Amino acid sequence: MAVKARIPGGWRQNALRHSFISYRVAETGDVARTALEAGNSAKIIFRHYREVVEPQMAEAWFSITPPDGWLPSELKWSIRERLRKISCRQENHPWLDSTNGAQP
Numbered sequence: 611m612a613v614k615a616r617i618p619g620g621w622r623q624n625a626l627r628h629s630f631i632s633y634r635v636a637e638t639g640d641v642a643r644t645a646l647e648a649g650n651s652a653k654i655i656f657r658h659y660r661e662v663v664e665p666q667m668a669e670a671w672f673s674i675t676p677p678d679g680w681l682p683s684e685l686k687w688s689i690r691e692r693l694r695k696i697s698c699r700q701e702n703h704p705w706l707d708s709t710n711g712a713q714p
Contacts, residue, residue, distance in 0.1 A: 629671065631659040636668035 612621035622628075627648070634644045641652045648655070 636663035
């Protein structure tokens with residue numbers, strides 16, 4: 611993927627994980643919640659993952675989504691169907707926080 615994207619030096623290990631944690635802390639301001647979502651401790655977030663990120667940067671990062679109607683054809687039907695349902699649920703309930711699987 612890094613080669614196709616022409617990322618100089620390649621894709622860093624856990625780059626998306628590090629980014630998610632940094633931006634999620636900036637978005638929520640809640641290290642404990644982010645630690646729970648990421649499956650580690652607040653101490654680990656402060657030690658390894660947390661970077662100085664402004665809330666506006668987090669908003670921009672989390673707004674990156676595939677084009678409307680896009681579903682990867684190579685996924686199993688059940689996963690594609692779940693993605694479609696999540697997408698519809700968020701459109702109908704924009705306030706829904708799907709990161710923790712909460713139901714309205």
